[in-house]
Amino acid sequence: MTETSTERSGPLTDLRVIELGQLVAGPFCGQMFADMGADVIKVEPPGQGDPLREWGRDGFPLWWSVCARGKRCITLNLRTEEGQGLLKQLVSEADFLVENFRPGTLEKWGLGYEELKKVNPGLIMIRVSGYGQTGPYSSRPGYASVGEAMGGVRYLMGEPDRKPSRAGISLGDSLAGLFSAFGALAALHHREKTGEGQMIDTSIYESVLAFMEGLVPEYQFEDYTRERSGSVLPSIAPSNIYDGRDGMVIIAANQPTVFARLCKAIGQPDLKDDPRFNTHAGRGENMAELDAIINEWTSSRTIDEIEAEMVEAAVPVGKVFRASDMLEDPHYKARQSLVEVPSERWPGILQQNIVPRLTGTPGKIRWAGPDRLGQHTADVLTDLLELTPEQVEKLKQSGIV
Known part of the structure; x- marks a missing residue:
């Protein structure tokens, strides 16, 4: 089974997302849209691609097949004027654009929100970064680990007699992607009433901070600072x-x-x-x-x-x-918490199922992430932008795609 053998299904099949992000936060947001049926077109730089394609144990970059599942992947050199023009054409027919570059990067390429909304006033632009688009830290590079530290969760993780630990997953990135998708759907609701698009500004550190319960008011009013407590919650027993x-x-x-x-x-x-x-x-x-x-x-x-x-x-x-x-548990099996996803490279691969479950319009995982860089470039450029095969080949020869 390939991506062409099943139709997209779910509540978002009438929506299109252009994904410019790489690694985790932006792509995780895109994954949730794809899971719910949206047409997600992931844009990667020619010859390089998303570094997540190579992440994992040697010879087993399996995370990519989860984060890129259900997406169409194309290549586009956004550092060139022609590549920027092609992106604008894609954006003109899109509902969302998600990116997680350092703030200012897209503006440097002439692809900031003010420019893109000229070609699509209804565009909802989802911007994920370490510190947000504004403020004195906005221009700093920011990975999930730094956002987790600034947001407060890293200090609380681990045993009290040693340095803070980490969750073993990219927690801050995933939280930022989750909040981004939520904000984008809220903006879509607004657009349905007004026709207006807008920009979603999601920072990793604030996404972590949002999960920190009463941490700040406890200090503000009680002068109480939460400390690491290992596997227990203080004063909660057993x-x-x-x-x-x-x-x-x-x-x-x-x-x-x-x-x-x-x-x-x-x-x-x-x-x-x-x-x-x-x-x-x-x-x-x-x-x-x-x-x-x-x-x-x-x-x-x-x-x-x-x-x-x-x-x-x-x-x-x-x-x-x-x-x-998880592979043996009867409850996992009964609820199909893990499902087999079609994949040419990893036949029989099991992945976590879609969350949440919708009874009326459930999403569907159609295939694992495409293995070849630019696997859908020709299809997208000919179908959506009506370029001829000869034009696509010329773009390849010039390094634009």
């Missing part, structure tokens, strides 16, 4: 990772009624009345003692045994999953 005989499991029972059920399930019903643990504050203050009691009970049992007893007692419980667990 809610931790516990050892089983064959893995790790999370048990969360900090609510009084749930805690009482947990005590009964582990054979210590009187524990709920123990002065150390009979209040929310007490359980938080004596977290280490309580966790030790629970871990003693879990460590003699398998994860399946722990889950069965906790589920029977209506206590929230969950295995700490790795990829191998």
Whole structure:
């Protein structure tokens, strides 16, 4: 099965997105549009392409097939006048343009928002950057790791006795892409009422900051600074990772009624009345003692045994999953949380399914990211811009595409 064997489906099939971004934040935004049926045309520089094409373990750049799924990929040299002209032609028939270059880059090429809205007043331009389009830091290069640090999450991640850790994923980039897609659809709603396009200014650090709960007002009014706390939340107990005989499991029972059920399930019903643990504050203050009691009970049992007893007692419980667990889990299978995606290079590849699920107009992953750089250049230029094959070949010979 190839990209031409299935039609786009979902709520956004009447929309077109021009994606100029590379690596993660902009392309993740584009991925969500493609998942929901939009025609996403990814523009890459000739001969180079998105660096994400090569990311991964040696010989296995598999992330590309997730982030580029469902997109048509073309090449276009935006540093040339002719390349800029071709982009403007594409933009004139597009609904969105998403980019995550350093602020000022597109303006240098004559492709800033003020220029592009001249050819398409209804254009919604999605701009993702480390620090935003304005402010004293706007011209700085900004990767997700820096945005996570400035947004506050990096300081809180890890154990308290060592330097902050990281999530092991590009968290800041993904959050910025998510907020960008949300903002773009809000702008689309506005355009449907007024006909006006607008610019979406998403910074990575503010996308992280938006997830930081009450961090700032807690400091403002209580003079309280959150610190790293490892696998627990301060004063919230029991809610931790516990050892089983064959893995790790999370048990969360900090609510009084749930805690009482947990005590009964582990054979210590009187524990709920123990002065150390009979209040929310007490359980938080004596977290280490309580966790030790629970871990003693879990460590003699398998994860399946722990889950069965906790589920029977209506206590929230969950295995700490790795990829191998996801492939075997019956709930994953029943909900098709992982789906097989058509791919020439990686036959049978499984990828995370579309989130969220729409009951009336669900999206569909039609194919994994195209392997060849510029794989759809000729199709897009001939179909959308009505160039002849001879004109496309001339553009190739001149290095424009």
